[in-house]
Amino acid sequence: MSFHAALRNGTKSIFLRVEEAFDHPFSGQDNPLRHLGAMGLYLLWIVVGSGLYLYTVLDTGIDAVYHSIGHLSQEQWYLGGVLRSLHRYASDGFMLVMMLHLLREWSYGRYYGFRLYSWMTGIPLIWLAYIAGIGGYWIVWDELAQLSATATTELLDWLPIFSEPSARNFMSPSAISDRFFTVLIFIHLGVPLLLILGLWAHVHRVAHVDYLPTRRVMLATAAALTLLALFRPALSNPPADLASVPGTLAFDWFILFIHPLTDLTSPAIVWSLLFGLTALLFALPLLPHGKAQPVAVVDPANCTGCDRCHVDCPYAAISMAPHPGRPGYQLAIVDADLCASCGICAGSCPSSTPFRRRETLITGIDMPQLPVNALRQQLEQALAQLAGRTRIVIFSCARGAQASPLAGVDTAVIELICTGMLPPAFVEYALRGGADGVVVAACRGGGCDFRLGERWTSERLLGYREPHLRPSVPPSRLQLLLASAHDSGALAAAVAELRTRIETLGVATDRLPPYLRSASHHA
Amino acid sequence: MLKPAAIVGQVILYGAFAAFIGYFATSPTYDQIPDDVALIKLSISHLGDRACRKRTPEELAKMPPNMRAPMECPRERSDINLEVDLDGEPVFRTVLHPTGLYKDGVSTVYKRFEVKAGTHQLAVRMNDNLIVPGFNFVQEEEITLAPRQVMVVDFNPDQGGLYFK
Numbered sequence: 108m109s110f111h112a113a114l115r116n117g118t119k120s121i122f123l124r125v126e127e128a129f130d131h132p133f134s135g136q137d138n139p140l141r142h143l144g145a146m147g148l149y150l151l152w153i154v155v156g157s158g159l160y161l162y163t164v165l166d167t168g169i170d171a172v173y174h175s176i177g178h179l180s181q182e183q184w185y186l187g188g189v190l191r192s193l194h195r196y197a198s199d200g201f202m203l204v205m206m207l208h209l210l211r212e213w214s215y216g217r218y219y220g221f222r223l224y225s226w227m228t229g230i231p232l233i234w235l236a237y238i239a240g241i242g243g244y245w246i247v248w249d250e251l252a253q254l255s256a257t258a259t260t261e262l263l264d265w266l267p268i269f270s271e272p273s274a275r276n277f278m279s280p281s282a283i284s285d286r287f288f289t290v291l292i293f294i295h296l297g298v299p300l301l302l303i304l305g306l307w308a309h310v311h312r313v314a315h316v317d318y319l320p321t322r323r324v325m326l327a328t329a330a331a332l333t334l335l336a337l338f339r340p341a342l343s344n345p346p347a348d349l350a351s352v353p354g355t356l357a358f359d360w361f362i363l364f365i366h367p368l369t370d371l372t373s374p375a376i377v378w379s380l381l382f383g384l385t386a387l388l389f390a391l392p393l394l395p396h397g398k399a400q401p402v403a404v405v406d407p408a409n410c411t412g413c414d415r416c417h418v419d420c421p422y423a424a425i426s427m428a429p430h431p432g433r434p435g436y437q438l439a440i441v442d443a444d445l446c447a448s449c450g451i452c453a454g455s456c457p458s459s460t461p462f463r464r465r466e467t468l469i470t471g472i473d474m475p476q477l478p479v480n481a482l483r484q485q486l487e488q489a490l491a492q493l494a495g496r497t498r499i500v501i502f503s504c505a506r507g508a509q510a511s512p513l514a515g516v517d518t519a520v521i522e523l524i525c526t527g528m529l530p531p532a533f534v535e536y537a538l539r540g541g542a543d544g545v546v547v548a549a550c551r552g553g554g555c556d557f558r559l560g561e562r563w564t565s566e567r568l569l570g571y572r573e574p575h576l577r578p579s580v581p582p583s584r585l586q587l588l589l590a591s592a593h594d595s596g597a598l599a600a601a602v603a604e605l606r607t608r609i610e611t612l613g614v615a616t617d618r619l620p621p622y623l624r625s626a627s628h629h630a
Numbered sequence: 631m632l633k634p635a636a637i638v639g640q641v642i643l644y645g646a647f648a649a650f651i652g653y654f655a656t657s658p659t660y661d662q663i664p665d666d667v668a669l670i671k672l673s674i675s676h677l678g679d680r681a682c683r684k685r686t687p688e689e690l691a692k693m694p695p696n697m698r699a700p701m702e703c704p705r706e707r708s709d710i711n712l713e714v715d716l717d718g719e720p721v722f723r724t725v726l727h728p729t730g731l732y733k734d735g736v737s738t739v740y741k742r743f744e745v746k747a748g749t750h751q752l753a754v755r756m757n758d759n760l761i762v763p764g765f766n767f768v769q770e771e772e773i774t775l776a777p778r779q780v781m782v783v784d785f786n787p788d789q790g791g792l793y794f795k
């Protein structure tokens with residue numbers, strides 16, 4: 108294993124452990140670590156909303172800008188002061204969440220293949236966020252702004268981009284004019300607009316994007332930041348004076364850390380670090396990584412053009428086009444570059460039902476590495492071999508809890524690329540084919556490697572999403588478990604619980620009528 | 631419905647999130663230079679002189695009457711030689727090169743020196759035409775710097791050349 112792979116796996120392991128620990132108080136959908144992108148967007152909207160208010164009350168001028176912002180904190184602390192503090196703290200939160208998001212996606216190996224576009228479009232956003240953040244501090248024009256402006260221009264002057272040192276603009280008090288602040292505010296509005304535009308591109312190829320976290324998370328985050336704003340309001344340092352070096356300053360390490368780093372090292376080292384890290388991030392997809400899996404394949408003869416795969420695909424890899432052979436019908440088209448090879452489309456296809464009488468089950472859209480027909484054959488063979496008092500079939504996600512150790516005489520394990528690829532009719536097919544109970548082990552809420560697998564699986568089995576499990580299937584014989592790779596114990600417990608329930612609660616009466624495809628009147 | 635333990639857990643974690651942001655948004659404090667130190671910023675942006683030559687009468691006679699300029703000045707600017715001494719000790723020696731593809735732009739320097747506050751002898755010498763030996767601009771003064779004071783060394787031909795501010 109290479110050093111990079113070892114580092115990535117180690118980081119992933121830490122993230123997984125912390126995320127799973129967070130699942131206890133938050134549960135999947137409210138777990139902020141599983142929705143860092145949505146958290147970042149939410150914090151950005153707080154920054155934008157509070158910033159609009161600050162913009163309306165800001166006077167642009169060397170002295171006016173300092174006094175107008177100070178006035179907010181002193182005289183209008185209950186509104187302007189709180190919004191100013193929210194603007195700062197939400198910006199810091201955004202930086203924190205953005206870097207965590209970057210680290211998490213890297214550790215999960217989400218930087219190549221169908222995720223390449225999102226990875227590449229995300230990298231420039233980091234630069235834009237820091238440009239906007241640093242520029243925002245200048246607007247206050249206090250001693251911290253002076254330090255940042257001087258240090259930033261000195262850093263920029265190391266690059267051969269200006270014919271004259273830009274730091275000369277901050278040599279003496281007379282060097283600054285009111286017009287500087289007008290330009291600064293224009294930049295501080297323009298760069299975040301570019302950032303928002305970049306964010307749109309960043310999520311452009313992702314379907315069903317979580318633009319915001321859940322309402323509960325939003326309310327709790329806003330409450331936490333508002334309390335912080337009230338108890339520790341953001342205040343200005345003394346006004347800038349270019350004739351002297353600022354004294355000891357309350358320092359924002361989330362955004363301005365680059366200045367102490369430059370003082371500690373040198374501009375050459377800082378630029379080397381920044382450009383080096385950026386180049387490394389861009390080059391990551393070129394490093395050796397897992398082999399790409401075969402992508403989904405559409406069979407025009409069996410595609411009804413129903414649109415479900417198009418709707419369910421987590422990465423917008425499927426589009427609909429007029430069917431070449433059936434006028435008035437549509438046909439699913441797979442974009443191989445965007446396909447995640449998760450099989451969620453096969454699970455959504457109504458033609459994937461195992462009850463179809465054909466000997467070879469060919470569905471509308473399928474995965475070459477695990478076709479629905481092979482899945483049905485695997486299930487039929489497993490059912491034929493099951494013995495014992497209570498026979499259970501486990502459909503498990505290959506990336507979730509380890510189910511194979513549970514395989515035995517009375518327990519069959521069928522591993523899926525993602526549980527989202529399981530057509531719900533397979534549950535009924537298993538029960539009518541001889542199984543006494545079925546366990547579907549999907550990933551934890553919000554923890555699916557393909558984003559939506561566990562969500563679609565749950566919704567289909569609960570009847571909220573097409574194709575749904577038929578209501579005639581008794582809920583007592585189905586156990587849906589959301590479990591991660593570390594939850595093998597929970598899976599074993601769920602199987603044991605289902606077995607006990609079936610054996611002790613007298614649910615034998617709700618057994619579905621048997622169905623044998625080879626003997627059915629459809630065959 | 632959330633369990634009480636989950637509510638307590640969330641309150642603790644959201645509180646930790648806010649506390650983490652609140653702390654590192656202002657702390658630890660940062661001091662760019664020690665209290666007893668002042669800053670001298672040397673910042674000069676100046677066009678070096680051009681190595682002009684007086685044309686001979688023979689050369690002028692060969693030229694069209696309307697183009698007989700007495701001096702021939704090349705487009706290129708001279709390098710600038712700059713020296714800074716503090717308390718008699720050399721602290722900076724450099725040769726500034728003109729910018730631009732044709733070396734016809736300004737020569738610039740920006741350098742900051744951290745010095746102990748107090749009285750110092752500062753000498754700055756500059757030669758903007760290296761054909762001529764020595765230094766054609768010299769400024770030497772005894773300066774008194776207060777703690778954290780920023781003193782600028784600049785050049786402005788309209789103000790007599792080098793000056794301290």
